[in-house]
Amino acid sequence: xxxxRQYKGWPALKKLEAIxxxxxxxxxxxxxxxxRAKPYSLGKLRHTLRTHYDRKRxxxxxxxxxxxxxxxRRLFVDADEGPRRLSAATFLRQHxxxxxxxxxxxxxxxxxxxxxxxxxMIQRCRDLDLRLxxxxxxxxxxxxIMLAVHTVQTLHRGVxxxxx
Numbered sequence: 598x599x600x601x602r603q604y605k606g607w608p609a610l611k612k613l614e615a616i617x618x619x620x621x622x623x624x625x626x627x628x629x630x631x632x633r634a635k636p637y638s639l640g641k642l643r644h645t646l647r648t649h650y651d652r653k654r655x656x657x658x659x660x661x662x663x664x665x666x667x668x669x670r671r672l673f674v675d676a677d678e679g680p681r682r683l684s685a686a687t688f689l690r691q692h693x694x695x696x697x698x699x700x701x702x703x704x705x706x707x708x709x710x711x712x713x714x715x716x717x718m719i720q721r722c723r724d725l726d727l728r729l730x731x732x733x734x735x736x737x738x739x740x741x742i743m744l745a746v747h748t749v750q751t752l753h754r755g756v757x758x759x760x761x
Contacts, residue, residue: 673727
């Protein structure tokens, strides 16, 4: 077999050979279930992706966004204090990738986990109509620190992030 030559001398070869033997032993056995039913076919779905994800979030009791409000209000200002300033939500969306990557590099946390918390913070900034306060470069650094702290606190509390 070609794969035997390819993996000759590898520790994985024994496992591959064991799997090969197992598959050969059941190759002629008919499948125990012979149904053509498609339980998850698109035509049978009755709710939207939004509903699906809302249910998932509720099931896993994901962190309430309001936990971020105090720190967000320290970093940004209300719209009435700076109506001409850039929206905090817009600023964070523009710098999302850079912030997420920087925090992931220093915390060792998965970007997916950081992105979930970041999404909540962006939504809270939008809900509260917060605006940029101070120079963008400083706000970016301060926000990255805040995201790292919130992520560590979230993980320390034992809240797990699950793929949705």
